[in-house]
Amino acid sequence: MSTELLKEIATCIERGKVNAASPYPPDMKGKEGADELVKKALDQGIPASEILEKALIVGMSAIGQKFSRNEVFVPDVLMAAKAMQAAMKHLRPFFDSGEAKHRGTFIIGTVQGDLHDIGKNLVAMVIEGGGYKVVDLGVDVSPEKFVDAVKQNPGASVGLSALLTTTMINMEKTVKLVKEAMPGTKVIVGGAPLTQEFADKIGADAYSPDPQGALEFLNRTN
Numbered sequence: 451m452s453t454e455l456l457k458e459i460a461t462c463i464e465r466g467k468v469n470a471a472s473p474y475p476p477d478m479k480g481k482e483g484a485d486e487l488v489k490k491a492l493d494q495g496i497p498a499s500e501i502l503e504k505a506l507i508v509g510m511s512a513i514g515q516k517f518s519r520n521e522v523f524v525p526d527v528l529m530a531a532k533a534m535q536a537a538m539k540h541l542r543p544f545f546d547s548g549e550a551k552h553r554g555t556f557i558i559g560t561v562q563g564d565l566h567d568i569g570k571n572l573v574a575m576v577i578e579g580g581g582y583k584v585v586d587l588g589v590d591v592s593p594e595k596f597v598d599a600v601k602q603n604p605g606a607s608v609g610l611s612a613l614l615t616t617t618m619i620n621m622e623k624t625v626k627l628v629k630e631a632m633p634g635t636k637v638i639v640g641g642a643p644l645t646q647e648f649a650d651k652i653g654a655d656a657y658s659p660d661p662q663g664a665l666e667f668l669n670r671t672n
């Protein structure tokens with residue numbers, strides 16, 4: 451019974467079915483969505499961590515992998531993220547109170563001078579859907595602000611996003627200062643102009659061209 455409900459929630463996340471009122475996707479019109487089903491699961495006594503692990507992560511991972519394979523596109527991931535936010539609204543209190551545990555903490559931001567945040571937000575949502583606490587520092591984030599966040603969240607991993615060839619060079623200073631302030635901190639970088647070669651050159655621990663790769667890196671290192 452609970453397995454069926456968790457499967458249904460995973461499908462809602464993957465397909466971007468937010469709630470019963472949402473007409474999207476058309477073939478699920480009129481059916482309950484992530485919002486109602488997660489509440490139902492909690493009312494049935496299913497622990498928040500189990501709902502996260504066996505439903506939200508499953509759904510987000512499925513859409514993330516399809517996005518990596520170019521089988522779905524940005525709007526599909528945005529709808530999945532919307533469904534996930536509706537689900538997380540019910541689960542977040544359990545994580546905030548410490549009753550349920552995150553897999554780790556991920557600090558993310560778009561680097562100094564850069565205002566592009568669509569890709570960064572997608573990465574943040576997939577990582578949150580992967581069971582991590584996400585500290586989103588926003589856009590135009592200075593190296594010092596990343597360092598402060600790392601000091602406030604010991605053990606966290608850091609993600610840097612850049613969309614401009616003129617701002618990707620700001621990543622190098624951020625990687626250097628973060629690693630000086632908190633040696634051992636894992637830093638992953640991404641964004642359209644980046645390459646593995648560039649990531650290696652600036653001393654980042656990893657590069658990913660997409661959100662799923664960033665999540666897989668965190669799962670390997672946390």
Ligand code: B1M
Nearest residue numbers: 564565566567568569609610611614615639640641642660
């Ligand atoms: Co700008 N812009 N833009 N822009 N913009 C680009 C990036 C550009 C390629 C357009 C072009 O000229 N063809 C060009 C950069 C050229 C270059 O540097 N080589 C450019 C420019 C020049 C500029 C301005 C300088 C324009 C001007 O004012 N003269 C200016 C700069 C402002 C600033 O940042 N200081 C500017 C402004 C803007 C808007 C504000 C209008 C808007 C941003 C709105 C916003 O983000 N809220 C904007 C947009 C929308 C774009 C394009 C059209 C789309 C970017 C986007 O959102 N893509 C872009 C052209 C293009 O890409 N076609 C362009 C969709 C998004 C899902 O993809 O961000 O790549 P992306 O993220 C991907 C991956 O890269 C990866 O995962 C995501 C999902 O797959 N990823 C990570 C991203 N971060 C990651 C981190 C990870 C892992 C993976 O780990 C931590």
